[in-house]
Amino acid sequence: MTQGYRIQASTGLHRGDRDYQQDQVALLSHKRIPGCLLAVVADGMGGRSGGRKASDQVMLTAQQLFGRFDPETDDPDALLRKIVEEAHIVIKLTAVAAEQEPHSTVAAFVLTPDGGAHCVHAGDSRVYHFRQGKLHFRTLDHSYVQSLVNQGELTEQEAMDHPHSNILMGCLGTENDPPVDLHTIRRLQAGDVLLACSDGIWHYFNPEEIASTVSMLTPREACEFLIQKARTRAKGGGDNLSIAVVKLDPL
Numbered sequence: 001m002t003q004g005y006r007i008q009a010s011t012g013l014h015r016g017d018r019d020y021q022q023d024q025v026a027l028l029s030h031k032r033i034p035g036c037l038l039a040v041v042a043d044g045m046g047g048r049s050g051g052r053k054a055s056d057q058v059m060l061t062a063q064q065l066f067g068r069f070d071p072e073t074d075d076p077d078a079l080l081r082k083i084v085e086e087a088h089i090v091i092k093l094t095a096v097a098a099e100q101e102p103h104s105t106v107a108a109f110v111l112t113p114d115g116g117a118h119c120v121h122a123g124d125s126r127v128y129h130f131r132q133g134k135l136h137f138r139t140l141d142h143s144y145v146q147s148l149v150n151q152g153e154l155t156e157q158e159a160m161d162h163p164h165s166n167i168l169m170g171c172l173g174t175e176n177d178p179p180v181d182l183h184t185i186r187r188l189q190a191g192d193v194l195l196a197c198s199d200g201i202w203h204y205f206n207p208e209e210i211a212s213t214v215s216m217l218t219p220r221e222a223c224e225f226l227i228q229k230a231r232t233r234a235k236g237g238g239d240n241l242s243i244a245v246v247k248l249d250p251l
Contacts, residue, residue, distance in 0.1 A: 003115045005190040005248035007035060012223030016200055016231065016238035022051030023198050023242035024059045028066050033113055036071045038062060039244040040083075040108040041125050043198040045171075050102035054091045054173050058104050061087040066110075076110050077182050080120035083108060084172065084180050091173035103173040107139065107196040111246065117185040117194060122178040123171035125242075126202050129185060130193040133215040135207040142170035142179050160203060190250035191215075197226075200239035204230040219245035 011025045022044035030036035042058035044051030062083050069079050084106055091102050105123025112118065119127040124141040140146055144167040145159040159165065170179040193214040202210070205226070214222045227241050 003035075003188065003190075003248075004251055005188075005192075006251060007037070007111070007246060008219050008249055009037065009039070009244070009246040010219035010223050011039075011245075012227050012241070012243045014200075014227050014231065014241040016240050017234060017236055018238075018240055020048050020052070021240055022055055023200065023240035024052075024055040025196075025242040025244050026059050026062065027244050027246075028063060030069070030071060031067070033071050036111060036113055037246070038066045038108065038110045039194070039196050039246060040106065041196040041198055041242050041244060043105040043123065043125050043200070043240065043242065044102065045104065046102040046173075047100040050095075050100040051104070053094050054102035054104035057090045057094060058083070058087045058106050058172065061090060062108065071113050076112050076118040077120075077184070080108060080110065080118055080182060081180050084120060084122055084178055088172040088178045095173065101173065103168075103171050105168070105171050105198070107198075109194050109196060109246075111188070111194075115188055117188055119183040119185070119194075121181055123168050125196065125198045127183070128193075128195040128197075128207070128210060130195070130211045130214055131189065132191060134211055136192075137183065137185070138207065139181060139183065141168075142181075143168050157206075165203075166199075188248055190248055192248045194246045195243065197243040198239070198241065200241035201226055201230050201243050203239070204233040214245060214247065219247050
């Protein structure tokens with residue numbers, strides 16, 4: 001790597017207080033290009049079989065497409081868009097055999113050899129970018145309460161406790177095409193942290209808490225701490241939890 005940093009990364013996955021695991025998380029290194037990696041979080045919905053099948057399909061699609069991705073010639077935004085759109089189609093096809101309608105969120109980011117990063121999300125799983133210990137960017141959920149926040153009718157804090165916080169306005173596997181929100185970070189810096197997680201994690205923290213955690217701890221320690229703390233704060237009512245953290249340590 002010539003960017004002045006080395007990459008540390010880790011993932012975390014926990015069933016929470018649910019009877020079964022419908023979240024999935026993956027951290028994939030490019031087979032040929034060092035420093036090129038893909039992080040993916042998917043939060044499945046739709047019963048024991050439906051939700052897990054949906055998140056499994058997101059992971060399988062991401063693995064297949066990233067395996068064919070050439071970071072030196074291919075467009076990373078096109079890769080991320082294709083992951084969302086192809087996974088959406090496959091999830092709809094699996095609906096016939098599932099208990100309930102299988103749906104999934106997705107939050108993903110890819111680090112590219114030019115020192116940049118590209119993000120995509122659909123639903124209420126999030127990507128965060130922290131710089132110098134502070135929130136630099138986060139995705140905005142495709143949810144009912146986020147739309148109220150966007151309109152100025154709710155604060156971010158009020159949205160956390162809103163009774164309809166679980167209502168999504170877009171995700172994978174529905175009748176409508178999923179939203180594909182893309183974001184580009186032109187130049188990553190030493191000390192930057194990228195994090196993708198499901199709502200089972202972010203629901204229990206403000207950005208400042210996450211920022212301080214990922215700046216002080218290694219990615220593995222941060223994943224373990226955030227999962228443990230979210231479990232405590234959920235008080236027995238917690239969702240599945242999935243998280244991927246990538247930290248760029250100065251050389």
